[in-house]
Amino acid sequence: MCTIAIYSMKGGVGKTTLAVNLAWCAAMLSARRTLLWDLDQQAAATFLMRDGKKPKRRADGVYEQEVKPRKLIRRTAVERLDLLAADPSLRDLDRLFLSFGKKKRLAKIIESVSRDYDRIILDCPPGLSETSDQILRAADLVLVPVIPSPLSQRAFRSVVDHIERHHKGRTAILPVYTMVDRRRTLHKEALENQKRWPVIPYASAVEQMASRRQPVGAFAPQSPAGQAFAKLWRGVERRIAKL
Numbered sequence: 001m002c003t004i005a006i007y008s009m010k011g012g013v014g015k016t017t018l019a020v021n022l023a024w025c026a027a028m029l030s031a032r033r034t035l036l037w038d039l040d041q042q043a044a045a046t047f048l049m050r051d052g053k054k055p056k057r058r059a060d061g062v063y064e065q066e067v068k069p070r071k072l073i074r075r076t077a078v079e080r081l082d083l084l085a086a087d088p089s090l091r092d093l094d095r096l097f098l099s100f101g102k103k104k105r106l107a108k109i110i111e112s113v114s115r116d117y118d119r120i121i122l123d124c125p126p127g128l129s130e131t132s133d134q135i136l137r138a139a140d141l142v143l144v145p146v147i148p149s150p151l152s153q154r155a156f157r158s159v160v161d162h163i164e165r166h167h168k169g170r171t172a173i174l175p176v177y178t179m180v181d182r183r184r185t186l187h188k189e190a191l192e193n194q195k196r197w198p199v200i201p202y203a204s205a206v207e208q209m210a211s212r213r214q215p216v217g218a219f220a221p222q223s224p225a226g227q228a229f230a231k232l233w234r235g236v237e238r239r240i241a242k243l
Contacts, residue, residue, distance in 0.1 A: 001118055001120065002118070002140045002141065002240050003110055003120045003138055004022070004119065004139065004140065005122040005135050005143070006018045006022070006121065006142075006143050007124040007139075007143070007159070008144050008145055008146070008159065009126060009128050009132075009155045009158055010126055010152055010155035013145040014145045014147070014200065015040075015126070015145055016040070017178070017200075017206055017209065018145055018178065018200070019045055019122070020036065020045050020049060021229040022232065022236065023081055023119075024217045025217060025229055026081075026118075026119040026233065027079060028079070028081075028217060029217075029230060029234075031080065032119045033116065033117045034119045035084060035121070036076075036082070036083050037084045037121065037122045037123065038059075038086035039122055039123060039131070040124065041088050041089075042086075042125075045123040046083065046085040046086050047210075048209060049076045049078075049081075050076075055085055058089040059089050060089040061089075063093060069109060070116075072085060073113070078218065086123075093131050094130045097130045097131055104134075104138070105134060106131075106137070106138045107134070107137055110138050122139065128159075128162060133167075136163060136167045136170075140240070140243055141172045141239060141243065142159075142163075142173050143174050143175075144156055144173060145177075145200075146175050146176065146177055147177075147178055148187040148190030149190075153190070156175055159173070160173065172243060174198075174236070174239060176198045176199075176200060177199045177200065178200045179202045180199050180200065198235055199228065200232065201225055205219075205220040205223040205226060216229060
């Protein structure tokens with residue numbers, strides 16, 4: 001089992017888009033038993049993947065260990081892909097983790113379901129906090145989405161610096177350019193400077209995810225975005241094999 005976190009200090013860089021589409025790729029292209037784990041109180045991944053049924057328990061119960069994760073895990077419409085949903089109760093997740101005083105609380109919770117899955121993909125909230133440190137301790141690989149812009153690239157460097165100081169040797173990082181428009185000079189220059197970084201294009205298929213409530217691969221696998229997510233996932237699998 002491998003835990004893959006989609007994380008950035010900055011919001012609006014495409015974390016949920018990456019998480020949902022890579023989870024689909026893991027389940028459908030690699031036939032992996034996959035869990036998409038939504039840790040963000042905005043619950044965007046939950047919205048995209050849910051069947052509309054209201055959960056019987058609040059999400060924060062998992063982290064307080066009042067509810068076992070299996071009680072909240074639901075099947076999705078995608079074969080081999082399950083969801084551990086989020087809701088607004090996670091707005092106090094930082095406080096919960098701090099109050100426990102256990103640095104590997106999230107890792108232990110993940111371990112409790114690890115036998116059921118080959119890949120666990122974490123859709124993470126933005127920011128640098130106790131929650132993010134819990135995530136960085138728990139993840140085997142961290143994908144950091146980066147828009148080709150100065151502010152987004154600055155946020156990525158902050159993530160790298162933090163990992164170097166506090167998680168060096170334990171956390172592997174893979175930056176991914178997202179929302180790329182090759183017609184823009186700034187974007188072209190960024191891609192030229194980092195030729196080895198994977199690239200996810202700005203595309204209408206990605207925008208359609210919210211209205212369709214489906215990953216791109218489910219309705220447009222041959223689109224440029226669908227092909228980019230598949231290529232990225234193949235790279236992730238190769239990276240995992242080397243860990």
